[in-house]
Amino acid sequence: MKKLLFVLFLLPGISLAQNHEENIQSIFNLELTKGHTYENLRYLCKDIGHRLSGSPQAAAAVEYTRQLMESYGFDTVYLQPVMVPHWVRGGKDEVKIVNSEKLGTVDLQALALGNTQGTGPSGLVGEVVEVQGLEGLRALAEGAKGKIVFYNQPMDPTKVNTFQAYSGAVGQRGSGAAEASKYGAIGVIVRSMSNRIDHIPHTGNQRYNPDFPEIPSLAISTQDAELLSDLLKEQSDLKVFLKSQGEMRGQVLSYNVIGEIRGTERPDEIIAVGGHLDSWDVGEGAHDDGAGCMQAIEVLRIYKELGWKPKRTIRAVMWMNEENGLMGGREYARVAKEKGEKHIAAIESDSGGFLPIGFSSTGTESQRSKLASWRDYFTPYNIWKLDVPGGGADIGPLRDQGPILIGLHPDSQRYFIYHHTAADVFEAVDQRELELGAAAMTALVYLIEQEGI
Amino acid sequence: MKKLLFVLFLLPGISLAQNHEENIQSIFNLELTKGHTYENLRYLCKDIGHRLSGSPQAAAAVEYTRQLMESYGFDTVYLQPVMVPHWVRGGKDEVKIVNSEKLGTVDLQALALGNTQGTGPSGLVGEVVEVQGLEGLRALAEGAKGKIVFYNQPMDPTKVNTFQAYSGAVGQRGSGAAEASKYGAIGVIVRSMSNRIDHIPHTGNQRYNPDFPEIPSLAISTQDAELLSDLLKEQSDLKVFLKSQGEMRGQVLSYNVIGEIRGTERPDEIIAVGGHLDSWDVGEGAHDDGAGCMQAIEVLRIYKELGWKPKRTIRAVMWMNEENGLMGGREYARVAKEKGEKHIAAIESDSGGFLPIGFSSTGTESQRSKLASWRDYFTPYNIWKLDVPGGGADIGPLRDQGPILIGLHPDSQRYFIYHHTAADVFEAVDQRELELGAAAMTALVYLIEQEGI
Known part of the structure; x- marks a missing residue:
């Protein structure tokens, strides 16, 4: 049965609509058995470390995520220039x-x-x-x-x-x-x-x-x-x-890092999923927001590993400078508008790599109802709150272009132990919680690229 | 309004049924601002440590919880003798x-x-x-x-x-x-x-x-x-x-530790809530099951601090010897039957002091439906799964006496990192997660003592 499905995925134009439950199960099973999210986060935290906008480590993180997405064979990987403030302690x-x-x-x-x-x-x-x-x-x-x-x-x-x-x-x-x-x-x-x-x-x-x-x-x-x-x-x-x-040293050149798998049926409809690559200059920016970045890359990697081709274009975005300027999120939205891109959804994980319990969102009544209608696909994974108001800082600037804005919504009991501190290190992240978040985002992206929103 | 309610609670025979939401909010607010669970667990873990049945530390834990419940002024606090196996590493x-x-x-x-x-x-x-x-x-x-x-x-x-x-x-x-x-x-x-x-x-x-x-x-x-x-x-x-x-040294005398607040209207109907006091002989038995014991004591302490008097009798029980014999749970059930006690519910927390997401249960259709009907009281606290099958090891022997058996059901992603290891120490427990569990158990006990089940 699994093998048959795999063959079907490779045939263009075959709808998977009838197999959503099974495909979502495949996503979770893959992530919980052979996920890369945790090891990728380890590298970002331990081999690069904290990465305030404008710092050498931020530049290293740009290059790391670019190479990582290249290594996974996404259709396109590119850097989007953005000027960011350069503050030093x-x-x-x-x-x-x-x-x-x-x-x-x-x-x-x-x-x-x-x-x-x-x-x-x-x-x-x-x-x-x-x-x-x-x-x-x-x-x-x-x-x-x-x-x-x-x-x-x-x-x-x-x-x-x-x-x-x-x-x-x-x-x-x-x-x-x-x-x-x-x-x-x-x-x-x-x-x-x-x-x-x-x-x-x-x-x-x-x-x-x-x-x-x-x-x-x-x-x-x-x-x-x-x-x-x-x-x-x-x-x-x-x-x-x-x-x-402390000293503000003006603006320096940095980048949003973008990787993309083109849609087979509606390539012009874009689903962006991401986190912010910059962090504060203490700790390792593990929960905030290395976790979100590595989860976003994992969404596309899971597609590659499962051999799936999305109907709509899916794009992993590492926004730069969420912490002290939001220049990356703003530039991303500006360029999208300038190019006439059509985002149908923008998803951000920036609430830590903790146990996912739902999604927050901002959008039209119709968009939010559609999201909420998918609840039963998620409850087997203890993800049940699909009607929380919210979204995310980096995706906010896209709002007037019409996509639904969605935030991964993890349980928040432990977030403010680590937030913006020397304690926000790799060891503070639980592997299974992180992976469940990555799988949840992938399942959501899957439903949106299949069904639209 | 709060003061008025407080006065009402002191008048016997006044029903609180119309104020369930508000009273449950009071429970959570109290626990999250002035809870004792975490500091009591610290003492159990750090000043006593691990406490395998028959060990000196198990005896210390018996005396500690007895004194603790005495200090809170519960109506009755007593030890229930039980013979337990004494294994040494x-x-x-x-x-x-x-x-x-x-x-x-x-x-x-x-x-x-x-x-x-x-x-x-x-x-x-x-x-x-x-x-x-x-x-x-x-x-x-x-x-x-x-x-x-x-x-x-x-x-x-x-x-x-x-x-x-x-x-x-x-x-x-x-x-x-x-x-x-x-x-x-x-x-x-x-x-x-x-x-x-x-x-x-x-x-x-x-x-x-x-x-x-x-x-x-x-x-x-x-x-x-x-x-x-x-x-x-x-x-x-x-x-x-x-x-x-390793060597089994036969049986030694130990105790279940019991504290009770008598019901004002139906004192013969008992709601037992507890955890097991023994642990393995490594680590500190923090999640397994110091957390459950301290949460159970907190249920009754919250009643005392709020000045509430339950309609039915509520009883905190520290069972002895769950880990390598279950003698405490068995003896508790045997004595209850012998005395002709009527348990209407037995609640156990033995899945770690992690984020509570629901309750598991074993009972009649009617008991389980009543439990599930209370879901809306819990969802504001992100507790939403009230229909999980289950219960708990120590309360299992009570089954044929008719009470619904209920287990606190926390998220389980991190439990088996610590379970039965040297790593199961106080520092592995998050204060807010532990407190949410204590408040959840108190809210459940409150609904049962008010409404029956």
């Missing part, structure tokens, strides 16, 4: 309490936020004032003048979808410096975006307001945020020393 | 290839299986013959005579529920020695029950056939199983040295 970040009556001098675990302008080599010292998120700052207002603002809003632990807790608190990280600067603050400390109390600082993007001074902005670990907050309750004139050597 | 286990033409002498990562009778201090040497599971042995039959049988059937990686893969392969571990001994084998090596290729040996129970010699039975890591298999393909006269100092 420049050295060890420091946050230090300098005048605690109780503890004296206390070093805190710190990481400058991305795109932060450094303090210069001598650092700066200032009195600390604690606020709960951006709302707290607005209440403090002029009280921030001359101070170091300490944003200490925790992620809400009662949100089962931890991305909702992240969304609820991340404003203080993204805009904390810009907003505090308006009131004359001289620096910013931000509680790490984590739902655990531990010693690991989490970096992440922040954006200045060009009309106000670019003050330094550093994250401290949740454990140290609790400590600092406790000490402030007893001693309100607590002073902190900040040092960061 | 006795020393370092060894499996060594002694005559490889290619590699010479090779030490393999090994752990004697539980209840194994040792080789004596000088060990034994024999030729190895590889088979695929018990079927392979039956095909080999007399060919096993005088040999060391090497069972090398892997777990099937295509099973998304890895317990199914375990069930498919574990016969060779449980009965491998007994069956091989019938054909005159002198010892047994078993591939570890793991779905990863790594260097960690997994122990587990095995049972001798009293009519045949008690031959030694040792597990080797999956990596070493692959190596041994590869070497055997090139050299069929490969010899292996086995050494184990």
Whole structure:
């Protein structure tokens, strides 16, 4: 039976519609027995490592994924040039309490936020004032003048979808410096975006307001945020020393990396599936987002290994610069429009290589209903939530070109342990969870290339 | 509103039926913000450690959980005596290839299986013959005579529920020695029950056939199983040295530990919720089954912290000796019958402290339909599979007394990395996953004590 099917696949024009369950089973079985995703991720993490936009490692990751897709014999593999910001951390970040009556001098675990302008080599010292998120700052207002603002809003632990807790608190990280600067603050400390109390600082993007001074902005670990907050309750004139050597070095040339298998029946209808190749400059960018990149490549590789030819064109895309600029996602959409390409779906995996439980999406009622109608194909694999609102950062710019935007939706309990930290390494990824995600994406791509959406 | 509800709970006879969603939300919120499960598990794992039946640590775990439940002010806390087998490993286990033409002498990562009778201090040497599971042995039959049988059937990686893969392969571990001994084998090596290729040996129970010699039975890591298999393909006269100092020391007195909150309306209807307190004698028994025990205690603690009084009696049970005898589960059922107790439900968590995705159950059509009808209460917490067949080992003996048997059903991708190994330690447990499991069990107990089943 298996052999017969295989022969059928090689005959052009034979519909597989009646065999969706069986073909999806073939996808999962192949991935769980002979998948490449995990070993490819190992190489990306261990032999290249972290890869912030503009870094040598980002260039290595471009070349690695290009060669990898070439080696798999995809129909086309090419680089799409894109200018990206080149920020460098420049050295060890420091946050230090300098005048605690109780503890004296206390070093805190710190990481400058991305795109932060450094303090210069001598650092700066200032009195600390604690606020709960951006709302707290607005209440403090002029009280921030001359101070170091300490944003200490925790992620809400009662949100089962931890991305909702992240969304609820991340404003203080993204805009904390810009907003505090308006009131004359001289620096910013931000509680790490984590739902655990531990010693690991989490970096992440922040954006200045060009009309106000670019003050330094550093994250401290949740454990140290609790400590600092406790000490402030007893001693309100607590002073902190900040040092960061962050520097924005302008724009450099980088690339989106694209591999494609042309459709046999409707080659002009494109299904893009991808992740972002850049990562922060700590750890190995394993969950964020090496996992998504390797899963996307695996989608096309599975087609090659099974000898399947898709009706519509399927394209793996490694977007560059999701973390601190989104230039890759924007350029990809711009070029697609310029070329008159027709994307019918864009799928992104950028929520970590964890257990897949569904797909999030943004699209028309009809597109989203069609997606939801495929639920029974996925429940045998414990993937059951096909109606989550969402999508992905890199595919967002494609929205006005009409494709449904879909995000792989894994369980999120463990994501914010690792997100943007030195702990986001290969060993933090479970092989089976990663593979189930790759297979889920492949099954979804399969249904879309067969049935349209 | 919260305060009003709180007052209502204290008034006897007020039904909460209309507030199930809200009360379940209170359970999850409490557990995710101020749960004790994780810190209690830390103590059990780090301050007591592994706790094989009959060991000093098992006695310590009995006393710890007794004191813990006392400290929470449950209505009744007591020990239920039970005689348990006392097996000791006795020393370092060894499996060594002694005559490889290619590699010479090779030490393999090994752990004697539980209840194994040792080789004596000088060990034994024999030729190895590889088979695929018990079927392979039956095909080999007399060919096993005088040999060391090497069972090398892997777990099937295509099973998304890895317990199914375990069930498919574990016969060779449980009965491998007994069956091989019938054909005159002198010892047994078993591939570890793991779905990863790594260097960690997994122990587990095995049972001798009293009519045949008690031959030694040792597990080797999956990596070493692959190596041994590869070497055997090139050299069929490969010899292996086995050494184990395992010894069964008869029966000793131990206890099930029981804590109870009496029902206000139907105190004679009992809902038991528990895990097993014993573990294997390596690692810390964190997932197996410290997690389940601490979750069960948390169910009752949440009632105390919320100031709730259940309509029916709820009882946390730490069963002793699930791993190598099931004496605790059997004794619990025997005493319940003797006392004429009426269990309406027995719930066990013994599939690890991982992300809960549902409940498995065994019961009447009516009981199982009622359970399934509560699905919408759980889906907000991503718990959605309420119709999985199953239950739990310790609650099995209660079956003929009529309660529905229910197992917490977590995702199983990572369970067999840790199961019965030195790696099953506290650090392998994720706090949020563990807490979601505790909250899920509490919500289920809540629905049953309110609505019956």
